[in-house]
Amino acid sequence: MTQDRWDVVIVGGGLAGYVSANILGKAGLKTLLVEKANKVGGRAKTDIVNNQYLNIGPHALYKKGRASSILTDLGITITGNAPKKNSIIIYHDTPYIAPFSPKGLVQSKFLSWNEKIEWIGILRKVQKLQSGLFSHKTFQQFVEETTNSFKIQQLLYTLGRLASYSHAPEKISASVMLTHIQLGMGGVVYVDGGWQSIIDQLHNQAVTNSVQIQTGSSVKHLNAIESGEWQLKLSNQETILSKFIIYTGSPQALNGLLGVPSKKLPFNQLEPIKAATLDVALTKLPNPNNLFALGIDEPYYFSVHSNYARLSHDGKSKVLHVLRYHHPNAHINGPDEKLKLEGFLETLQPGWKNYEIKSRCFPQITVNCRLSKVGDETIFSRGLSIAPGLYMAGDWASPYVMLSEAAVESGKQAALEVIDKETGV
Numbered sequence: 001m002t003q004d005r006w007d008v009v010i011v012g013g014g015l016a017g018y019v020s021a022n023i024l025g026k027a028g029l030k031t032l033l034v035e036k037a038n039k040v041g042g043r044a045k046t047d048i049v050n051n052q053y054l055n056i057g058p059h060a061l062y063k064k065g066r067a068s069s070i071l072t073d074l075g076i077t078i079t080g081n082a083p084k085k086n087s088i089i090i091y092h093d094t095p096y097i098a099p100f101s102p103k104g105l106v107q108s109k110f111l112s113w114n115e116k117i118e119w120i121g122i123l124r125k126v127q128k129l130q131s132g133l134f135s136h137k138t139f140q141q142f143v144e145e146t147t148n149s150f151k152i153q154q155l156l157y158t159l160g161r162l163a164s165y166s167h168a169p170e171k172i173s174a175s176v177m178l179t180h181i182q183l184g185m186g187g188v189v190y191v192d193g194g195w196q197s198i199i200d201q202l203h204n205q206a207v208t209n210s211v212q213i214q215t216g217s218s219v220k221h222l223n224a225i226e227s228g229e230w231q232l233k234l235s236n237q238e239t240i241l242s243k244f245i246i247y248t249g250s251p252q253a254l255n256g257l258l259g260v261p262s263k264k265l266p267f268n269q270l271e272p273i274k275a276a277t278l279d280v281a282l283t284k285l286p287n288p289n290n291l292f293a294l295g296i297d298e299p300y301y302f303s304v305h306s307n308y309a310r311l312s313h314d315g316k317s318k319v320l321h322v323l324r325y326h327h328p329n330a331h332i333n334g335p336d337e338k339l340k341l342e343g344f345l346e347t348l349q350p351g352w353k354n355y356e357i358k359s360r361c362f363p364q365i366t367v368n369c370r371l372s373k374v375g376d377e378t379i380f381s382r383g384l385s386i387a388p389g390l391y392m393a394g395d396w397a398s399p400y401v402m403l404s405e406a407a408v409e410s411g412k413q414a415a416l417e418v419i420d421k422e423t424g425v
C-alpha cells in the first residue's frame with residue numbers, strides 16, 4: 001500500500017499551526033496541516049451565533065508584541081481599536097474608579113494620596129525594568145519586595161491577571177509576568193470580526209501557497225520509523241509519512257501520541273492556566289457607562305468588546321465578555337461558575353438578561369497550556385526540537401512569553417528550524 005509522503009505535517013490548526021503553515025508554504029515545502037476539529041482556529045476561533053461574533057472568551061492582541069509584528073510581516077491585516085482606559089475596579093463589592101490612567105489616578109478613591117504617589121513610581125519602574133532579570137523569582141516575591149502597601153500589592157496582582165490570565169502569583173515567574181504587564185501597558189487591540197479574521201487570512205494564504213488542510217481528523221500516533229521519517233496514524237485510519245512534524249496540540253497529550261512513559265518528557269508536569277468565561281451579546285447595554293471592570297479581591301474581568309471592534313453583522317449589538325480567573329488548585333463546579341459570572345455581570349449591567357441575544361459559558365477552559373514557572377527556561381534549552389524531525393509550537397512552547405505571543409512566535413521559530421534542517425542552511 002502506498003502512503004502519502006509529506007515534507008512537513010503540522011498537527012493542529014490554531015494560531016501556531018497556521019503561522020508555521022504560512023512560512024513553510026512560502027518556502028515551498030510540501031506541507032499538510034491536520035486539525036481534529038471540523039472548524040479551524042483552535043482557541044483563536046470565533047463562532048458566529050445569531051449574527052454575533054463570539055470569540056472564545058475575551059481576546060485582545062498586544063499592540064507592541066511579537067505576534068502582531070510577525071502576523072503583519074506575513075501579510076495579515078488586523079483592524080480594530082484599543083479599549084479606552086477609563087475603567088472601574090471592584091473591591092469588597094464597592095466600585096472605585098481604577099487608578100490605571102492619569103485621570104483615573106487623580107479621581108480614584110481606592111488609594112490614599114501617599115499610595116497614589118508610590119503607585120505612580122511603581123508603574124514607571126515596571127514599565128522600564130528589564131523583566132529578564134527577575135527570572136529567578138515568582139511574581140509574588142517581586143510584588144512583596146516592591147511594596148508594603150496591601151492595596152498596591154492587590155493592584156499589581158490585578159494588572160498581572162489582566163495581562164497574563166494567571167491567578168497564581170506564587171507560582172508564575174516574575175520575568176514572564178512582568179513581560180506581559182509591559183506588553184499590556186503598550187496597549188491592546190480588540191479585533192474586527194473576532195480573531196477568526198486572523199485565522200481566515202492565514203488559512204487563505206496557506207492554501208494559496210499549496211498547503212493542504214485536513215479538518216475533522218485527529219492525529220492518534222506518532223512513530224519514528226527506521227527510514228528516519230515519521231509515521232502518523234490518523235483517526236480516519238489513514239497512515240501518512242513525513243520528514244518533519246510540528247506538533248501544536250497540548251503538551252500533556254504529547255506523551256500519549258508518542259506512546260512513551262510520561263516521565264520521559266519534560267512536559268508532563270506543566271500546568272495549564274484556566275478560566276471561566278461568559279460570552280454575551282445584547283441588543284443594548286442597561287448601563288452604557290460601565291464598559292470595563294476588574295475585580296480586585298475577587299478575580300473577575302468584564303469588558304464590552306464591541307465598543308471597539310465590529311463584532312456582529314450589523315455592528316449595532318453589544319458583545320461583551322465576563323471572565324473569572326482560576327487558581328490552578330481551585331475545584332471548579334460548572335453551574336456555580338456560570339452563576340458567579342452572571343452575578344458579576346448583573347452588578348455592572350443590571351437587568352442584562354432582558355436584552356439577551358445570546359450568552360454561553362465555558363466554566364473551565366484552558367487559556368494557556370503552560371503556567372510559566374521559575375526555571376521553565378531549561379525545558380527549551382535545546383530549541384523546539386523534541387526528537388530528530390519532531391518540533392513543538394504553541395502557547396506553551398516559548399520560555400519567555402505566553403498566550404498568542406508564544407503561539408505565533410514558536411509557530412514561526414519551529415517552521416524556520418525545519419526549513420534550516422531541510423535546506424541545510
Ligand SMILES: Cc1cc2nc3c(=O)[nH]c(=O)nc-3n(C[C@H](O)[C@H](O)[C@H](O)COP(=O)(O)OP(=O)(O)OC[C@H]3O[C@@H](n4cnc5c(N)ncnc54)[C@H](O)[C@@H]3O)c2cc1C
Binds near residue numbers: 061217404
Ligand atoms: C478565554 C480565553 C481568552 C484568551 N485571551 C487571550 C488574549 O486576550 N490575548 C492573547 O494573546 N491570547 C489569549 N488567549 C490565548 C490564545 O487564544 C491562545 O494562546 C492561542 O490561540 C493558542 O494557539 P495555539 O495554536 O497554540 O493552540 P490552539 O489554539 O489550542 O490550537 C491547537 C489546535 O490543535 C488541534 N489539535 C490538538 N491535538 C490534535 C491532534 N492530535 N490532532 C489534530 N489536531 C489536534 C486542536 O484542536 C487545536 O485546534 C485566550 C484564550 C482563551 C481560552
